[in-house]
Amino acid sequence: MPSAQTLLPYLDEYWRDQLVNRHIDKSSFILTSYPPNSPLSARPDWRQASGAPCGSLDDIRRQALDPFGSSLAICNVLHGAVALFNEDMSAAMCSAINDWVAKELLDREPRLRASIVVGAHNPALAVKEIERKVGDKRFVQVLLPAMGEMLLGRRIYWPIYAAAEQHGLAIGIHAGSTYQHAPMASGWPAHRVEDYVAQSGAFESQLLSFLAEGVFQKFPTLRLVLLESGFTWLPTLLWRTNKTWRGVRPEVPWIDRPPAEIVREHVRLTLQPVDAPKNDPQALARTLEHIGSDRMLLFSTDYPHWQFDGEDVLPDGLPDSAVRRLLIDNALDTYPRLREMAGLGDNREIKQEAVR
Amino acid sequence: MNVPLRHTPAPVKLAIVDCDIHPAYRSPADLHPFLPARWREHMTTFGEHLRQGLSGQLAWPRMMASGMRVDSFPEQGPPGSDLELMRRQHLDANGVEYGMLMQLSRGGMEERNLDFAAALSRAINDWQLETFVKPEPRLRAGIVVPQEDAAFAVSEIEHRADDARFAQILISPRSSDPLGHRRYWPIYEAAQRARRPIALHVQGFSGGHASTGSGWPTYYMQEHYAASTGMQNTLTSLVFEGVLERFPDLKVVLIEGGFAWAPALCWRMDKHWERMRQETPHVKRPPSDYVRQNCWFTTQPIEEPEKPEHLRDIIDWIGWDRLMFSTDYPHWDFDHPREVFKFQLSEEQKALVFRNNAKALYALA
Amino acid sequence: MTRQVVARAGDVAPGTSRVVNVAGREIGIFNVSGEYFALANRCPHAGGPLCQGRIVPLVQSEGPGHYRLARHQEFLRCPWHGWEFDIRTGQSWCDPRSTRARQFAVTVEPGAQLVKGPYVAETFAVSVEEDYLVIDLGG
Numbered sequence: 101m102p103s104a105q106t107l108l109p110y111l112d113e114y115w116r117d118q119l120v121n122r123h124i125d126k127s128s129f130i131l132t133s134y135p136p137n138s139p140l141s142a143r144p145d146w147r148q149a150s151g152a153p154c155g156s157l158d159d160i161r162r163q164a165l166d167p168f169g170s171s172l173a174i175c176n177v178l179h180g181a182v183a184l185f186n187e188d189m190s191a192a193m194c195s196a197i198n199d200w201v202a203k204e205l206l207d208r209e210p211r212l213r214a215s216i217v218v219g220a221h222n223p224a225l226a227v228k229e230i231e232r233k234v235g236d237k238r239f240v241q242v243l244l245p246a247m248g249e250m251l252l253g254r255r256i257y258w259p260i261y262a263a264a265e266q267h268g269l270a271i272g273i274h275a276g277s278t279y280q281h282a283p284m285a286s287g288w289p290a291h292r293v294e295d296y297v298a299q300s301g302a303f304e305s306q307l308l309s310f311l312a313e314g315v316f317q318k319f320p321t322l323r324l325v326l327l328e329s330g331f332t333w334l335p336t337l338l339w340r341t342n343k344t345w346r347g348v349r350p351e352v353p354w355i356d357r358p359p360a361e362i363v364r365e366h367v368r369l370t371l372q373p374v375d376a377p378k379n380d381p382q383a384l385a386r387t388l389e390h391i392g393s394d395r396m397l398l399f400s401t402d403y404p405h406w407q408f409d410g411e412d413v414l415p416d417g418l419p420d421s422a423v424r425r426l427l428i429d430n431a432l433d434t435y436p437r438l439r440e441m442a443g444l445g446d447n448r449e450i451k452q453e454a455v456r
Numbered sequence: 457m458n459v460p461l462r463h464t465p466a467p468v469k470l471a472i473v474d475c476d477i478h479p480a481y482r483s484p485a486d487l488h489p490f491l492p493a494r495w496r497e498h499m500t501t502f503g504e505h506l507r508q509g510l511s512g513q514l515a516w517p518r519m520m521a522s523g524m525r526v527d528s529f530p531e532q533g534p535p536g537s538d539l540e541l542m543r544r545q546h547l548d549a550n551g552v553e554y555g556m557l558m559q560l561s562r563g564g565m566e567e568r569n570l571d572f573a574a575a576l577s578r579a580i581n582d583w584q585l586e587t588f589v590k591p592e593p594r595l596r597a598g599i600v601v602p603q604e605d606a607a608f609a610v611s612e613i614e615h616r617a618d619d620a621r622f623a624q625i626l627i628s629p630r631s632s633d634p635l636g637h638r639r640y641w642p643i644y645e646a647a648q649r650a651r652r653p654i655a656l657h658v659q660g661f662s663g664g665h666a667s668t669g670s671g672w673p674t675y676y677m678q679e680h681y682a683a684s685t686g687m688q689n690t691l692t693s694l695v696f697e698g699v700l701e702r703f704p705d706l707k708v709v710l711i712e713g714g715f716a717w718a719p720a721l722c723w724r725m726d727k728h729w730e731r732m733r734q735e736t737p738h739v740k741r742p743p744s745d746y747v748r749q750n751c752w753f754t755t756q757p758i759e760e761p762e763k764p765e766h767l768r769d770i771i772d773w774i775g776w777d778r779l780m781f782s783t784d785y786p787h788w789d790f791d792h793p794r795e796v797f798k799f800q801l802s803e804e805q806k807a808l809v810f811r812n813n814a815k816a817l818y819a820l821a
Numbered sequence: 822m823t824r825q826v827v828a829r830a831g832d833v834a835p836g837t838s839r840v841v842n843v844a845g846r847e848i849g850i851f852n853v854s855g856e857y858f859a860l861a862n863r864c865p866h867a868g869g870p871l872c873q874g875r876i877v878p879l880v881q882s883e884g885p886g887h888y889r890l891a892r893h894q895e896f897l898r899c900p901w902h903g904w905e906f907d908i909r910t911g912q913s914w915c916d917p918r919s920t921r922a923r924q925f926a927v928t929v930e931p932g933a934q935l936v937k938g939p940y941v942a943e944t945f946a947v948s949v950e951e952d953y954l955v956i957d958l959g960g
Contacts (some may be wrong), residue, residue, distance in 0.1 A: 341677075
């Protein structure tokens, strides 16, 4: 993750002036969701000697790309700039982040791709940033947080989806909160682990928001990717939403087929974390049956977050027939831009990682 | 998918325990005999003080009949207010041997004026006995208490503890803090002492927070779903704040929140509990252990997978001893005991879910 | 006896319904713009009293925020879970292939014909001057 100081050259003179003279450049811009020393934030063997969770490009190559034989990897920068209330400052810093990513990561490592980081709170500025970066085909996705100010399916955000659809970018909702609401419907939990567990409920709510608001009717080729969301909660959502839809259809009459079908067509989820019992591979295997599609999971390491040990990134219980789709095909189908620049060999992987 | 055209009468009489029945008063005036004069007047002059913009109506309007089964309206009064109709249409017709009453409104759980909340709680508990339980011995009341006033809640629990007609203690899972917060712990201690389960029934009224962690839903389709994410949140809090460790004999019933989500949530809690263990040393065992030991789930609204057999996996994972049948009579998303399971249960499984789990939990005859 | 007189034709006005009991089965008769249809009073989803539901139009939409009513008085909402059924075909709107209410044929027959036939219900007196609705229960 680029520090505020590192971003200074990428800002215009007003923002440079503000960050320096107001000492904002001394702030860490760490998101509350990922306290740097927390075990989740970095696997011990990936953590820097300094203690910082996030490493250099060499570390990324050595730890995240090479061991898994990844041909392509999508970087998602989780930066505190998205949690600023000042829309202009947030937008300026997000632009700087995106430019930094292009220069320091994408230019130097051909296997890397990235998400465009934007501040959701001002959709017009977010669209401006998308339009600004979209010519660089190495940007394949627009990144939004799982818990923000409003549910993301709401019409106020639709200009972002229009731009994404138009340019063949996926919408990527990543775990994390700007904490403008309590993480739970009953308030503020005491512990980090509770906030983190509650993220899966946020993903359920966001997905349902996209469905109910008719985002996929309005934007029929849009792809939604849920990043670091977990996926074992998905079957229950499909079942329950199908059932409820039959009783509430007149309220949302643009939903013209069972919601589970819409989800299977438009929505993807990354592999990590695998919220399934390690000692019972049948649990995962049955859950994948319940999901009822082998097209929905996208390989990910969630590097540097500690979701698995060693190179044990693929869980037991995955049927062999699903593996190639998971490692390669599903991502290529989801991110058309990957195909355009791909020069892929066999048995290569495409994955998502978080970079902070 | 299609049920057979005719009921075929079962050879053995259906005798079930319905773990979620909603009584209703014909009008708020029905509570007057149970309220002191001061609060009668307060109710008339100021009414309830809740955390929502609309007064006396739901902010997400229901699809039909205010969220009720269209055929459950008596001649006078709202659905659930006529004991005769409830008997005829449900208790007798569906072989209900015991029914657990879930009184949702005007019991003070959501009331911002805590003095008023205390008066309402007392009144609603008296009203349940007089209006439903005394005339109908199949029914059991729940001790409705305002969870935000733990001291009063404890006193009301103690006041009712010797009365076996109260089967459990009702508090709102849409509380003002997550229910694991230690300010609620006196309630759990009192529940454990009184040997009554805590019943968490899905609530329509907010405790002060949006129903999702990212804001308010637009459509009823979403608000209906928020009942299940809210219940997941509450369970997470009870586990990680250590309530189930601190009160090992506490029993918690999760009502009308769905249940198919439970295995995935337990797996997720277990995984991240292990990773972040340093943060919660008071949680000595994997979360799923606590859920398996202390928690029960009611069936309604039952999830309906495209392949009905998939639900069997879910119940196998939760445990056939953890699930208790409920209808939610007279609400619209009611489950009928004969039609509710779309896959075949063994006789033993039926007996557990429809009857014996609840009889054991509530110590029914 | 598989055919039974259940009502006078005038008893069920357009846009309304009536539930009758035919050989122990409850059947709803619907008048959709002068045509008659009969459905079992039992929802294929969970057995609810389907024919006691409201007769409604079909809500359709071009897209989010757009709402349009069509096929007025041709749909039935189950009084329990609100599933929508096409009165003409018995099909569930959401799952037309897999979910269907049981249908019965219903015809309008002149009294004069019925008085002579073998299928006049014992409980329903027929006069030759009027038309009657006759349900065919099938084999």
